[in-house]
Every structure is written in structure tokens, then in C-alpha cells.
Amino acid sequence: MPSNNATAAVPSVRRRLVSMVYELLLAFAVLFLPFLVFEMLVDASHAAAAEHGRQALAFLVLGAYFIDQWSRNGQTLAMQTWRLRVTLPDGAPVPLKRATLRYLLAWMWVLPALVASWAFGLEHWGALGAIAIGIALWALTAFLDRDRQFLHDRIAGTRLVQLPKPVKKEAAGAA
Template sequence: MPDNTVLLSTTPSIGRRLISIVYESLLALAVLFLPFLVFELAAQGAHTPLTEHMRQCLAFLVMGAYFIHQWSREGQTLAMKTWRLKVVLPGHSHLPLRVAAFRYVLAWMWLLPGILVSYLLDLQHWQALSAIGIGMLAWASTALFTGNGQFLHDRLLGTQIVQLPAPAKKARKVAA
């Protein structure tokens, strides 16, 4: 594993991290597919208030298991690998499980304020999506004020998202 002191010198741009989040949301659908399929078969497609809350709980738990496992094991999810990003905790060889779990909970601050505003104001459809989008932009802007370019949840935990170097290009074999 590369030395963290080398990795910490390169903070990825906010745009690169946001694009990774968009890709991550697409991958989340794949992660949720099988658990939701099993749930829908068990619930027989019911849409009662109880089953809706159970779906939300299932999504929270499945995504939590995915992110916490990936961050504590390798420091990267699949989207982070694609964009060569890694979450590190200076002074540690890997992210402790407890820190990864707290990071997952705090990362919900990307969505929670917009969800709460939508609920409290009884916003529907595009208005609710707009409130969530504005909340996400507000949370993304925290990277401009934390002093080290990290989002607020990383600043609070002492974790950092770092940019990994591009892999070395393989030399082409010349035909003799």
C-alpha cells in the first residue's frame, strides 16, 4: 500500500468527487437490486405505509453495509476506484470500521436536510427533488469552507478523500 503521506498531498477537485457521487448513485441501484427483489417477493409488492418504511430501512442498511465494508477494507468503492479516489485516515493503514460507520451516517447529510424540508413543507415531485438538490449543493459547498478542500463530514471525522496517481502506462512491444 502506498504511504499515506504521499497520498495526502493530492486533494481531488470538487467536480471530480461530485462526478464520482453520480456514478456511485448508479452503482447503488445495482447493489440494491437483489435485496429489493427478495423483499418485493416476500412482501408481494404491497405498498402499505409499513412496507414503504421497511423499503427505506432496507435501502439504508444495504447501502450502509456496502459503503462501510468497502471504506474499511480498501478505502474505495467501485466508483472511487474508477475515478482513482480513496478515503484515508492519516496515521492509519486503513479506515477503522467505527470511523467508516460514522462516515456513512454523516454522509447522509447530503440528503437529509432536503428530505426534511420536503417533509416539513409537504413538497411533492419536482419541488421535493429541487429541495434535495439544493441541499446537496449546499453540502458540496462545505468543501470551500473547511480549509483543506474536504467535505464537512470528512473534516469532522479527520478523514480525507485523496486522488490516487494514474497507473503507469505499459510500454508497447516493438515488433522486430
């Protein structure tokens, strides 16, 4: 469903961030069953190999979810709720390779903070604080872009657009 790029509304940064909070809640649901199976297989071990396995599993499962949704209809469930769609700059659907690139680049929201936490030995609240700061700084990249797109969308050659409100159907009896 390509739309005219000139008429596509740019969603506010606030709207995108609220959608991301909802996306985080849905991500827990997406990860629940794979993690349940994984925990049964490793007997809930906390060995280093199991911890790395959990991280790899989360990365792969979330990647499969987001890449599939973005390349299929441009929207995850949270994006549908907030009437957001990821498209190419001309409004065309996002191909699989571009959706994959967008997913990898989206990890820049947290990856620098995770690396900094590891490098400085931050744990618990310190690491969580570093991640919060990293997310806030990445969100600010939208204010540096002329189209108010986040940096990962600019680099991936994608953009988020705001879909119009659906037209309300009038009651059949009202005439």
C-alpha cells in the same frame, strides 16, 4: 497503504461530484437484488410499513456496501474508476468504526432536504428540488475547508485523496 499526507493530492470538488453520480448508478445495482426479494416478500405492497421497510433496507444495504468498501481498501468501484481513496488524515486505512461514522454523516447530503420536504409537504419535483439544493449546499462545504474536504469527512476525521495515474506499460516489442 499509507501515503505521505503532505504529498497526497486533493481531488477537485468536480471530480468528487462526478464520482458520486457514478456511485449513485452503482447503488441501484447494489440495491436491485435485495429490493427484488423484498418486493416478492411484501407482494409489492404500498402500505406504510412496507414503505418504511424499503427505506430501512436501502439504508442497511448501502451502509453494508459503503462501510465494507471504505474499511477494506478505502475505495468503492466508483472511487477506483476516478482514482479516489478515503483515508485517515495521515494516509492510514479507515477503520470500521470510522467508516461507519463517515457513512452516517454522509447522509447529511440529503437528510436535511428530506426533513424539509416532509415538514413543508413537498412532493415530487418540489422534494427533488429540495434534495438538489441540499446536495449543492453540502458540496459548498468543501470550499469552507482549508483542505477542500467535505464537512462529513472533516467531522469523521477522514479525507479523500486523489491517487496518481497508473504508469503505462510500454509494449514489449517497442525498444
